[in-house]
Amino acid sequence: MTMPVTIIMIEDDEGHARLIERNIRRSGVNNEIKPFTNGTEAVKYLLGADGTGLDHKGHALLILLDLNLPDMTGIDILKLVKQNSFLKSAPVVILTTTDDSQEIKRCYELGCNVYITKPVNYESFANAIRQLGLFFSVIQVPPAA
Amino acid sequence: MAPEIRHRRTLGQILLLSAGFFVLVVISTASVLLVNKARSDSAWVVHTVEAENQINALLLEVRRAESGARAYLLTQSPDFLRDHEAAVAAIRPLLDRLATLVADNQVQVQNLARLRGIIETRLSQFDREKALVAAGDLPGAVALVRDVGSTDSSAIMRATAEEMRGEEERLFAQRTTTADKSQQLATIVTVVGSTLVVLLAIISVLLVRRSTSARDEAEAKLRESNLNLEATVDERTADLREANEEIQRFAYIVSHDLRSPLVNIMGFTSELEELRNDIFRRIATLARAVSAAPPPAEGAEPELEGADKQLSEDFTEALGFIKSSIAKMDRLITAILNLTREGRREFVPIRIDTRDLIEQIVSTLAHQADEANTTIRLEPLPTIVSDRLALEQIFSNLIDNAIKYMKPGVPGDIAIRARTKLGFAIFEITDNGRGIDPRDHQRIFDLFRRAGTQDRPGQGIGLAHVRALVRRLGGTMSVASELDQGSTFTITLPINWNASNRNSDR
Numbered sequence: 345m346t347m348p349v350t351i352i353m354i355e356d357d358e359g360h361a362r363l364i365e366r367n368i369r370r371s372g373v374n375n376e377i378k379p380f381t382n383g384t385e386a387v388k389y390l391l392g393a394d395g396t397g398l399d400h401k402g403h404a405l406l407i408l409l410d411l412n413l414p415d416m417t418g419i420d421i422l423k424l425v426k427q428n429s430f431l432k433s434a435p436v437v438i439l440t441t442t443d444d445s446q447e448i449k450r451c452y453e454l455g456c457n458v459y460i461t462k463p464v465n466y467e468s469f470a471n472a473i474r475q476l477g478l479f480f481s482v483i484q485v486p487p488a489a
Numbered sequence: 490m491a492p493e494i495r496h497r498r499t500l501g502q503i504l505l506l507s508a509g510f511f512v513l514v515v516i517s518t519a520s521v522l523l524v525n526k527a528r529s530d531s532a533w534v535v536h537t538v539e540a541e542n543q544i545n546a547l548l549l550e551v552r553r554a555e556s557g558a559r560a561y562l563l564t565q566s567p568d569f570l571r572d573h574e575a576a577v578a579a580i581r582p583l584l585d586r587l588a589t590l591v592a593d594n595q596v597q598v599q600n601l602a603r604l605r606g607i608i609e610t611r612l613s614q615f616d617r618e619k620a621l622v623a624a625g626d627l628p629g630a631v632a633l634v635r636d637v638g639s640t641d642s643s644a645i646m647r648a649t650a651e652e653m654r655g656e657e658e659r660l661f662a663q664r665t666t667t668a669d670k671s672q673q674l675a676t677i678v679t680v681v682g683s684t685l686v687v688l689l690a691i692i693s694v695l696l697v698r699r700s701t702s703a704r705d706e707a708e709a710k711l712r713e714s715n716l717n718l719e720a721t722v723d724e725r726t727a728d729l730r731e732a733n734e735e736i737q738r739f740a741y742i743v744s745h746d747l748r749s750p751l752v753n754i755m756g757f758t759s760e761l762e763e764l765r766n767d768i769f770r771r772i773a774t775l776a777r778a779v780s781a782a783p784p785p786a787e788g789a790e791p792e793l794e795g796a797d798k799q800l801s802e803d804f805t806e807a808l809g810f811i812k813s814s815i816a817k818m819d820r821l822i823t824a825i826l827n828l829t830r831e832g833r834r835e836f837v838p839i840r841i842d843t844r845d846l847i848e849q850i851v852s853t854l855a856h857q858a859d860e861a862n863t864t865i866r867l868e869p870l871p872t873i874v875s876d877r878l879a880l881e882q883i884f885s886n887l888i889d890n891a892i893k894y895m896k897p898g899v900p901g902d903i904a905i906r907a908r909t910k911l912g913f914a915i916f917e918i919t920d921n922g923r924g925i926d927p928r929d930h931q932r933i934f935d936l937f938r939r940a941g942t943q944d945r946p947g948q949g950i951g952l953a954h955v956r957a958l959v960r961r962l963g964g965t966m967s968v969a970s971e972l973d974q975g976s977t978f979t980i981t982l983p984i985n986w987n988a989s990n991r992n993s994d995r
Contacts, residue, residue: 359753366760412749441748444830462752 349404383416397430405434426455509689516682523675530668537661836876844870863901891920921975
């Protein structure tokens with residue numbers, strides 16, 4: 345496999361998106377980040393033109409997902425990804441403000457890999473992102489020559 | 490039914506009953522009077538008959554005396570004389586008896602007086618006859634008898650007696666009629682009275698039946714309106730519950746959505762902090778370059794001087810206020826989130842030995858209690874059916890508060906006691922701590938409000954939370970306290986709480 349991991353960031357709040365991106369970059373991850381500000385566009389991209397997800401066959405994807413989206417909930421996208429045979433191997437990181445244990449449990453049941461509550465405390469937030477960055481670097485595949 | 494009609498009906502029934510009672514009294518009185526009258530009438534009839542008998546008896550005795558006297562005159566036999574004497578002896582008592590019997594009748598009294606006169610005359614003639622016979626003057630005696638016979642004294646006597654008898658017969662007829670009349674009257678009164686009573690009874694029965702049906706109708710209406718009331722109450726309760734849930738949802742969404750911008754504010758404030766460091770480092774480097782001072786050693790932080798330093802400190806101070814405010818806001822939002830989450834949690838009623846439960850709480854708080862030099866006493870506590878987690882939160886909040894707000898330097902004493910009353914368990918948590926000003930008794934139950942000296946960490950959430958929990962468990966709570974006099978928190982919880990009154994539609 346020679347393709348680098350593409351980070352799909354589905355986050356409607358541009359500020360959050362910017363903060364996440366900055367912190368990812370700051371922790372030394374240079375993978376491509378594809379931002380989406382609503383669920384519909386993200387789903388369109390993920391499933392591709394034919395709606396099967398075939399476009400991403402063999403692509404290495406990592407999905408950063410916010411649960412509160414204007415047009416749908418992140419849970420719907422999570423279900424969709426985990427039910428699609430081409431996408432279900434992509435790790436999903438839930439990044440949200442909700443720290444409701446029921447919600448967290450639900451996400452893990454649906455197959456999310458990491459659940460990160462967006463803390464307002466900047467230090468721990470940056471720390472969480474940095475750890476995520478380490479995670480990325482571990483799974484990062486060297487780009488093709 | 491209109492009230493005035495009901496009133497009139499009641500009045501009618503009372504009047505009817507009174508009338509029936511009155512008629513009964515009248516009939517009874519009339520009966521007694523009439524019976525008495527009939528009795529006296531009969532007595533009078535008997536009296537008349539007796540008087541007549543006496544008259545007959547008197548006449549008989551007079552005849553006997555006369556025939557005795559005549560026989561004696563003919564035979565001079567003492568036997569006849571004795572017969573005569575006996576008859577004469579019977580005459581006077583008979584006269585007297587008759588006199589008493591007819592004393593009530595003036596006519597008869599006069600008649601009797603006349604009769605008595607004649608009889609007395611006759612008796613004196615007998616005496617004279619007897620005397621003549623005894624003297625052997627038979628012709629004289631015979632002459633006397635003839636003389637007497639020539640007078641019509643006997644006829645007069647008979648006539649008088651007849652008159653008296655006639656009078657008595659007239660009286661007899663009269664009194665019999667009267668007695669009959671009395672009897673008839675009594676019968677009529679009884680019959681009329683009975684008819685009246687029966688009539689009244691029938692009317693009463695009709696009225697009672699009517700009011701019974703009216704009552705049944707009213708009962709049916711009452712049942713119906715009760716059902717309506719229940720339906721209305723259910724409806725309102727459902728509305729309230731919906732409104733409450735709406736508020737919960739609202740609070741949840743609002744607090745949740747407030748966090749989102751807060752993340753940005755905090756994040757970019759930190760970004761600003763980073764920028765500040767970069768800017769002032771650059772300023773320091775530039776200032777140093779301008780003042781031609783030797784460049785700092787590799788890695789060393791360039792120093793700011795004068796106005797630049799002041800600027801940097803102002804910058805830091807402003808950022809510090811922003812950050813601490815954000816942190817506070819975040820805590821508040823988290824508190825609201827937790828409260829609403831608690832409000833959405835479903836309560837599960839189970840049997841709980843509150844003594845066990847509170848002992849566990851006390852053991853987890855033992856360290857804090859030791860530090861505050863406080864002892865916690867548990868008195869016998871009941872077993873109730875309630876939600877375990879809610880009870881744990883209620884009691885741990887209250888005991889924690891009691892330990893937290895002890896008077897400095899005074900050994901603390903916390904007592905937890907309970908009693909049961911009318912299906913409720915009443916818990917009292919009493920401490921000898923610093924107490925609460927009565928003015929603040931309402932305030933301490935409000936969210937984010939605190940009272941007294943603010944020397945302990947806290948958000949002002951505990952008691953608001955406790956009260957919300959107690960209410961959801963169908964109970965009430967109150968506080969009794971004075972400054973420096975300690976506090977007593979009283980919690981009343983149903984002994985057998987079931988979720989039905991709260992969660993039936995969830």
